[in-house]
Amino acid sequence: MNLLENISKNIYSLDEKYINKAKERLDKLIKPVGSLGKIEDICMQLAGIYGSEKFDTSKKAIIAFAGDHGVYEEGVAPDPQNITYLQFPNFAKGLCGVGTLSKFVGADVVAVDVGINCDHKLDGVLDYKIRKGTSNMAKGPAMSREEAIKCLEIGIEVAEDCIEKGYKVIGIGEMGICNTTPSSAIISVIGDCDPLEVTGIGAGLKKERVAHKASVIRKSIELNNPNPNDAIDILSKVGGFEIGAMAGVVLGCSANRIPVVLDGFISYAAALLAYKINPKCREYMIASHLSAEPGTQKSLEIINLSPVLNMDMRLGEGSGAALAFNIIEASNYTYQNMATYDEVDLGK
Template sequence: MTIEELVGQIQPACAETMAAARKRWRYKCMPIGSMGAFQDMIVSIAGMQRMEIPEIRGKMAMVIAADNGVVEEGVSQSGSEVTAQVVANMVAGQSGVALLAEYNYCPLYIINMGMKTEEPMAGVDWHPLMYGTANMTKGPAMDRETVEKAILYGAERVMSMADCQMDLFSVGEMGIGNTTTSSAVLSVLTETPPREVTGRGAGLSAEGLERKISAIQRAIDVNQPDKADVLDVLSKVGGLDIAGMVGCYLGIAASKRTAVIDGFISSVAALAAVRLCPACKGYMIASHRSLEPGAALALSELGLDPVLESGMHLGEGSGAVMFFSLLEQALYIYKKLPSFDEGHVETYEEFD
């Protein structure tokens, strides 16, 4: 399968089914529109699945792990060795997303797309395309072919899961330095100065933040990525985790399933996926607005307005997994709440 073939499988969400779902909400025995944004989310899921009463038969928390060569520039408080350690903690059930997945009765699927470590880990889909990307301040992070492979592998994995009745996916990551690459990708895609989209990540001093902004600007100046060519942007200033996440979004959309966006990095990957295939947006739901400065811009570019303003910036896909239960509760009301007639209540009149 090529990326063009993958994109060709993605169809817009079904407008007719969404109209039917809106009508169903309208006659539920409750004040009109009283479930707020959650009504719109269930309508969207109905359109994704082409089912007026959609289902969530299975959930999957995806995590794409990779290391980033730009860490050499002092853009993170931690070294690259922390990526593998956190992934090991995930496998052991001792990380934020692992615990949230356990709480939500949701399997956690980790893909190693490019960690520096060469020692395979049990419980991880071991598919390294590189052992860490190159330092993007000195040249491209990777070549275009590697980006394509990462995208396709991410897509193939979620498509195989969708065939096994997985209907709801979170798209998360682990990779020291990936707020730097995400800020670089967002800066290029939106033509926004790096300073406006770059934050402190997992924790940086004021001096460290300046190093990070400088590294991003140098990477853009050295590589001159073409904002109209998503693969060029990802290969020059992106990361293997971001590329794999782009593939997940495309694969979820091709499978007519639901992708729940997590925080900043997840939002940037979602934007890159939508730039590759605009119809992909119809299969996305935003869980929360990350505290990272670029998160609001990425979500604005996507035209998505998350309902949670929690100040979270844990990463790993954790916020998206937390959001699963809210979607499930909204769907439960949609399915179970009686209509006005069934509830023996006079239908509310709708006024402009």
């Protein structure tokens, strides 16, 4: 049995006993029942994930993966492809969006190269390169089935390494010029909808080019004919190495009973793949924010997730997940420290 099979078979539902215990405490806090909304939902979810009435969420990390894409040659992105390797070291250095926000919230960033189109090792970046970018999905499969499994297993391996180091909350992020294109393709296949419905401007594509981008995705799906019920087939036909690795983190965290905080649009495509492999992993997901990309709503509806934040963000990188860490910490702090009616005399 390979690592992917072993992990996917060892994902179990949350512990209902501790969800109920958390609800009992939340209902006793000096407030109207249910009045803290998603703060209460997060606390009950964490109790069920950890299987404990009390838990420590202070040690946090964003695992970010980077890869390039052969479909770039179809003119689906406005920026030079070398921005991927120029920008990605800044994840580790704390200079980009997710790096800066992670510093602010006290989280670490683990940067992993799974397929950047360069020959040299990048400063501060873990080298798990499969190859220098996927193949052009508009001309054939983006990768082989073996490569699809490999990127999923890299995500599992890196997640488990972080868990062994004591991280209790893990977010996912990414970098890869034009990776909204394979993300839209994944969502289109799983959501059974036309690509135009779930395709947006990405990192700044002119609106008049969105139809072209959607047509490239449509052509890629028609050519490769991915099986909508087989996540590995979808990933291999129209996916990306970094998207598969993020899906692997979702699976790895779920099997090890660690909450995984999704970022935005691209991470939702990864979450859909993980969900297709084992639907129970949805119980371990926390959706950070409502990305401005049009395919976001479709993917969230399929997984049945409600984002914590709505910030009109579309940066990616893991930036939304980093912001959500503070909400998770605030939820836990409130749950642990707010008084109950039994502890306070309100003159009743």
